[in-house]
Amino acid sequence: MQKKLNLAVLAMCCVPAAYAQTDSIGYHSESSNEAAFTFTEAQLGEDDDMTQNVTIVNSNTNIYASQVGYLFSPARFRYRAFDQKYNEVYVNGLPLNDMESGQFRYSQVGGINNMTRNIDFALPFEGNSFAVAGMAGSNNYNFRPAAMPVGQRLTLSGANRNYTLRGMYTYNTGLSEKGWAFSGSVGYRWASNGYVEGTFYNSLSYFLGVQKVFGNHSLSFSTWGNPTERSTQGAGTDExxxxxxNRYYNPYWGYQNGKKRNSRVVNDFAPSAIFTWDWTIDDNTKLTTSLFGKYSMYKSTKLNYNNSDNPQPNYWKNLPSSYFDVWYDTNTNYRTQQAFDDWITSFNYWRASKANRQINWDRLYYANRNVNAEGGDAMYYVQAKHNDNLTLTLSSVFNHQIDKDKKLNFGLMAGTNKGMHYQTMEDLLGANSFHNINTYIISDKYTANSPEADYDLNNPKAVVKEGDRFGYDYNIFVNKARLWTSYSQNIGRFNYTVAGKIGYTSMQRDGRMRNGLAANNSYGKSHHAEFLDGGLKLGSNITLGGGHVVSLGASYEYRAPEARNAFMAPEVNNDFVYGLKNERVFNGEVGYMYENSWLHLNLNGYYAQMTNVSDWQNFFNDDVNSFIYVSLTDMKKEYYGVELGAKFKVASFFDVNLIGTISEAKITNDATLSYMESTSATLHGTYQTGDNYDRIYNKGMRDSGTPLTALSLGLNYHQNGWFINLNGNYYDRIYLSYSPNYRFEQNIKNRNIAMTKLGYPIINDATGQVIPGALDQAKGKGGFMLDGSIGRNIYLKKGSLSINLMVTNILNNRSIVTGGYEQSRSGYSGVATGKYNLRGYSFEKNPFKFYAWGTNGMLNITYKF
Incomplete structure (x- = not known):
């Protein structure tokens, strides 16, 4: 495969019938190339095990914003490092962001690239006619069939990415003399083995639309979906x-009867439909009303175990460094000759065979068959986590052009969402039985027959068969309403837009199982949590003459928390988190633009401050020997940076682009901590007292999974139908997701004791303060990446043929980290007994990472007629 890719790169210099793209994603001329609309999976947010909140924003007048989303997508770049919830996505003026998480997953429009070309972009302080733009910008897709380019389009693609083959066909009639318009698109993406070994891809996409225009009214209906089955890649440590x-080693697959099987398979289908009524009241006034419905079905499988050893091949106890301490030479328990011999044995086992590094499915079946003979429950099984939702939204937008210099917009939205979260038994792996009980709780305090061990007291000790629900089952109801308005005016060389919005959000949990740890507080509905939110925004610019423009924007917003962060332990009980409040968000920006015949320059500086930010996580905490649900509230965060975009027109056929940003995105205080043990429902944290009091030191932690420094130099040639692009991109300051557990005060004390016993520096100084650098966040390595494309548009007697070759990471730099996370386990044991023994394996020195793919590419052939 690598040899073929090298030949493909060489072919970039001599392919006679290729076609590429110089326009950015935001330009919509019919000459725009397929490359601009070929989103990578990083952009589409399809991989839940990797950073998925890539933001795509655009503006035709901003060189940086119009190109950064696509150029930096291989590094999973996020605009200004903002979470995707701050990037709001619309269809026909109706908001699509998920009501529970606040995010929009671009995979919902994956595979219908041709239908997403009609799109309006609004940067944070740009005026627009469909919304108050989000802090990370807003995108509005036009899914009306009459707006689609007339004709037929057939695209065939080959790649060595998540999928290897793709086909798309699109047909748009345009608006007929009788006022009818029809649109249809179908696509298929497939790979039996993706770029990462053990992964596959199988996805069908469709879009159907009809529109009728009569008089000054228009009725349109569009429906689309993207049923997808795909397997995923797991992160790994450098060891x-x-x-x-192999930096793309994937621990999620193994051999079963000689065939590859992946344990992490995602099934994702969100059929959606929108009905839109456009009423052109007069030449200056328009009313657009839309009704949207979606039923999302999302399932992700995982291999799990019960009263047995962890079957994951990369589990820390299976690694050589768990036998011999490679970091601390005073850890004498793990620096013996026997420990070194065990290291060698483990090393040789890993290197001996690829099968030794993967899941041994046959062994798991064998173990379950043995336990069947003893009448026991499955030792190994595959579970499936479901996150489904049903959404209904009504939106109406009123646009009025008062005169040539004044414009007024009003909008309202009301929506409801039912999120359905549950777990099912996907595969018992040959076992005969499994009971719906919490085996992790079994101890001196509780037995398997204790009512506290039941996941559902309404069906005690239920036997779980394949397809049955177990563990947890609950719904989250969210209702939202919003009213917004904006007013824009031109006064000579001065232009300004002022906008405001007010909203209401309510959320409620409805438990479908009566958990034994919360017998009176898990089944049925919780009370409602209700929030009023809103904000004001001002954007302005002044034309100074001579091509100089200065812009200024500022906004302040009260933002309701997301329901996904609102419940303390949603899998267990109905409790909301402590101290849940509206986020308070200030955002400001100053910009400068200059344009003449050979230069287009944008320079922007921004600053954003957030207070009352909340976060929610869950992981295993060794110090309390329990899986815990963690809530962080009252956080303060700051985002600031400088952005540069410049386009130099060296000749009519040759441009040079310079894009870059240096930014910061960090927590500026220590959050308020709350966490609950899943084995006892015991609460710990800042709100607690006595032995249950705890706090977290997370001040200075950065947002992860995106480079905070990114630079690009691009060369663009376009003449006689040829398009050649070459971009050199540099990424730096890539932080990994930090572990809250590593920074709990109580855990820090325990680690101090364990480290002191070995004679190593402690984390706290003599006054009890954390030593600078002792809790620094793990980082990933940045670096340089070269990307390019070449192509040509060939005009035929009927239609045109476009051939385009895109190659990413031409120099095959495989050392750039695109994301990852610190481990949440503790590097010591014996807390309960007071021994505080340091383990041989160092969790804090072994974060999990994802590395940028090596040389990869896609060849597109498109026939338009």
Missing amino acids: VYWLAN
């Missing part, structure tokens, strides 16, 4: 990548 001699 594991070294052992496998």
Whole structure:
């Protein structure tokens, strides 16, 4: 495969019938190339095990914003490092962001690239006719069939990415003399083995639309969906990548009867439909009303175990460094000759065979068959986590052009969402039985027969068969309403837009199982949490003459918390988190633009401050020997930086682009901490007292999974139908997701004791303050990446043929980290007994990482007629 890719790169210099793209995603001329609309999976947010909140924003007048989303997508770049919830996505003026998480997953429009070309973009302080733009910008897709380019379009693609083959066909009639318009598109993406070994891809996409225009009215209906089955890639530590001699080692698959099987399979289908009525009241006034419905079905499988050893091949106890301490030479328990011999044995086992580094499915079946003979429950099984939702939204937007210099917009939205979260038994792996009980709770205090061990007291000790629900089952109801308005005016060389919005959000949990740990507080509905939110925004610019423009924007917003962060332990009980409040968000920006015949320059500086920010996580905490649900509230965050975009027109056929940003995105205080043990429902945190009091030191932690420094130099040639682009991109300051557990005060004390016993520096100084640098966040390595494309548009007697070759990471730099996370386990044991023994394996020095793919590419052939 690598040899073929090298040949493909060479072919970039001599392919006679290729076609590429110089326009950015935001330009919509019919000459725009397929490349601009070929989103990568990073952009589409399709991989839940990797950073998925990539933001795509655009503006035709801003060189930086119009190109940064696509150029930096291989590094999973996020605009200004903002979470995707701050990037709002619309269809026909109706908001599509998920009501529970606040985010929009671009995979919902994956595979219908041709239908997403009609799009309006609004940067944070740009005026627009469909919304108050989000802090990370807003996108509005026009899914009306009459707006689609007339004709037929057939695209065939080959790639070595998540999928290897793609086909798309689109047909748009345009608006007929009788006022009818029809649109249809179908696409298919497939791979039996993706770029990462053990992964596959199988996705069908469709779009159907009809529109009728009569008089000054228009009725349109569009429906689309993207049923997808795909397997995923797992992160790994540098030790594991070294052992496998492969930075794309994937621990999620293994051999079963000689065939590859992945344990993490995602099934994702969100059929959606929108009905839109456009009423052109007069030449200056328009009313657009839309009704949207979606039923999303999302399922993700996972291999799990019960009263047995962890079957994951990269589990820390299976690694050589768990036997011999490679970090601390005073850890004498793990620096013996026997420990070193065990290291060698483990190393040789890992290197001996690829099968030794993967899941042994046959062994799991064998273990379950043995336990069947003893009448026991499954030792190994595959579970499926479901996150489904039903959404209904009504939206209406009123646009009025008062005169040539004044414009007024009004909008309202009301929507409801039912999120359905539950777990099912996907595969018992040959076992005969499994009971719906919490085996993790079994101890001196509780037995398997204790009512506290039941996941559902309404069906005690239920036997779980394949397809049955177990563990947890609950719904989250969210209702939202919003009223907004904006007013724009031109006064000579001065233009301004003022906008405001007010909204209402309510949320409620409805438990479908009566958990034994919360017998009176888990089944049925919780009370409602209700929030009023809103905000004001001002954007302005002044034309100074001579091509100089200065802009200024500021906004302040009260933002309701997301329901996904609102419940303390949603899998267990109905409790809301402590101290849940509206986020308070200030955002400001100053910009400068200059344009003449050979230069277009944008320079922007921004600052955003957030207070009352909340976060929610769950992981295993060794110090309390329990899986815990963690809530962080009262956080303060700051985002600031400088952005530069410049386009130099060296000749009519040759441009040079310079894009870059240096930014910061960090927490500026120590959050308020609350966490609950899943084995006892015991609460710990800042709100607690006595032995249950705890706090977190997370001040200074950065937002992860995106480079905070990114630079690009691009060369663009376009003449006689040829388009050649070459971009050199540099990424730096890539932080990994930090572990809250590593920064709990109580855990820090425990670690101090364990480290002191070995004679190593402690985390706290003599006054009890954390030593600077002792809790620094893990980072990933940045670096340089070269990307390019070449192509040509060939005009035929009937239609045109476009051929385009895009190659990413031409120099095959595989050392750039695109994301990852610190481990949440503790590097010591014996807390309960007071021994505080340091383990041989160091969790804090072994974060999990994802690395940028090596040389990869896509060849597109498109026939338009």
